[in-house]
Amino acid sequence: MSVKTKNFIVSLLISLVYFLGILRFSTLANKYLKSEFVLKNLTNINMVLLLIFGILVYLFCKKFPTNSISKDSKKESLLKSILIGVCSGIVLLVVIQIVFKILGFLGYPYDMTGEFIRIKNVVSNNKIALINMVFIIPFVTEIVYRNVVFGYLYDLYEGGYKFVRLFTPACLSGILFALINVKHALPVVVEAVIISLTFGYVYLKTKRIESAIIGHIVFSIGIVILSFIVKTSVL
Numbered sequence: 001m002s003v004k005t006k007n008f009i010v011s012l013l014i015s016l017v018y019f020l021g022i023l024r025f026s027t028l029a030n031k032y033l034k035s036e037f038v039l040k041n042l043t044n045i046n047m048v049l050l051l052i053f054g055i056l057v058y059l060f061c062k063k064f065p066t067n068s069i070s071k072d073s074k075k076e077s078l079l080k081s082i083l084i085g086v087c088s089g090i091v092l093l094v095v096i097q098i099v100f101k102i103l104g105f106l107g108y109p110y111d112m113t114g115e116f117i118r119i120k121n122v123v124s125n126n127k128i129a130l131i132n133m134v135f136i137i138p139f140v141t142e143i144v145y146r147n148v149v150f151g152y153l154y155d156l157y158e159g160g161y162k163f164v165r166l167f168t169p170a171c172l173s174g175i176l177f178a179l180i181n182v183k184h185a186l187p188v189v190v191e192a193v194i195i196s197l198t199f200g201y202v203y204l205k206t207k208r209i210e211s212a213i214i215g216h217i218v219f220s221i222g223i224v225i226l227s228f229i230v231k232t233s234v235l
Contacts, residue, residue: 089218
């Protein structure tokens with residue numbers, strides 16, 4: 001069995017477990033489980049499962065890399081990778097706000113008030129939800145969408161132009177994330193693609209998925225902070 005075939009099988013299995021199992025756990029539990037304890041603590045159980053899944057996939061991919069990016073020995077230093085990750089998260093926050101402004105000018109406004117209010121209420125009333133939002137979700141998102149999905153698609157374009165190898169997988173994984181996890185409004189899809197391009201490039205640049213994870217965590221922390229300080233209704 002070739003390396004590409006093995007990588008495809010592993011990437012497919014991880015993706016299926018994530019998309020059909022982990023993401024659908026709440027729905028499946030409500031439908032099939034009758035345990036009052038499980039249903040009462042469904043949110044916390046879901047977060048624990050998500051974290052365990054992310055850690056297991058992370059450790060597996062460290063031991064058995066599923067793409068050429070992680071296998072590349074020419075990695076940036078750990079310190080430089082951390083700095084790149086932090087800077088990418090901060091820059092992305094600014095870029096997203098600018099893009100929303102431009103889209104609003106072009107006739108595609110996106111009202112963030114409701115989203116900011118939701119985030120503010122959630123993190124104010126549940127500290128565990130805050131941990132989930134700024135640490136667990138970014139961690140698992142980067143492991144699945146960047147390390148597994150983006151990494152595999154990147155290798156499919158082996159031999160092509162570097163820009164195409166980055167842009168196409170990043171767009172596809174970003175659109176996939178938007179369609180599965182968030183509203184289908186154009187600004188949100190554009191946001192998901194920009195996030196995917198940013199952290200896909202960070203991963204490709206540093207050869208360390210940890211750098212993309214740090215960047216996403218910084219970005220998520222920034223979003224939470226903005227939810228407490230931004231007053232305008234349309235960005």
